[in-house]
Amino acid sequence: MSALPWLDTRSHWFPDPETALDEPDGLLAIGGDLHPERLVQAYSWGIFPWFSDDQPILWWSPNPRCVLFPSRVHISRSLRRRLNRDDLRITADCAFEEVIRNCGALREEGTWITGDMEAAYSHLHELGHAHSFEAWNTEGDLVGGLYGVAIGRCFFGESMFSRERDASKVVFVHVARQLESWGYALMDCQVENGHLMSLGAERISRRQFLTILKQNVNRRAGHDWQMDWFWGREPEA
Structure with missing residues (x-):
């Protein structure tokens, strides 16, 4: 784990997901923060945080997904x-x-x-x-x-x-x-x-x-977050 890059809280940079470890599968980087801009960037690049209270922030991009x-x-x-x-x-x-x-x-x-x-x-x-x-x-x-x-x-x-x-x-x-x-x-x-x-x-x-x-990830979704599909019927036009 010591060879993994530590993220700087002053930027939202991430390493290439393809450089993630094989064991444990997908571990990519350590540290940084959970600032909204960092989280949005992480997900856009196929990366997500996953860690416990007794650990630093760990970032993952497993293969396969x-x-x-x-x-x-x-x-x-x-x-x-x-x-x-x-x-x-x-x-x-x-x-x-x-x-x-x-x-x-x-x-x-x-x-x-x-x-x-x-x-x-x-x-x-x-x-x-x-x-x-x-x-x-x-x-x-x-x-x-x-x-x-x-x-x-x-x-x-x-x-x-x-x-x-x-x-x-x-x-x-x-x-x-x-x-x-x-x-x-x-x-x-x-x-x-x-x-x-x-x-x-x-x-x-x-x-x-x-x-x-x-x-x-850059395609506009253009919908409200309300359910319009229910079991047994298709959404109304």
């Missing part, structure tokens, strides 16, 4: 039955701070969503870069959600939580369909896990990922 192409979201038969119950209301940007707080609180072995991270992404939300999606049950309780960063036509998913069986999966499907209707190129899932892969996420090379970013 786990992504979801919105049109390829996978809906299993059991998930389809859950969706058909239609008992969750899905919203966007209605409870960002609650969502990120829940994402951190439900980590059983500690969380990488430190206090500094929570504050930084809440600031990004205030500036219009970070967004949340929420699932509410019929009693009006927040039972699931996810949050991430949107730049151009790319959405960089950060974390999700569920307080009710399959609630996060229901949100994920709605987000994928909504991003598809808005013309987004991909949802970045960062690092693969079984949960994401079961929902249709796939691995692509870092080089392919960076090419997609280059083609889409």
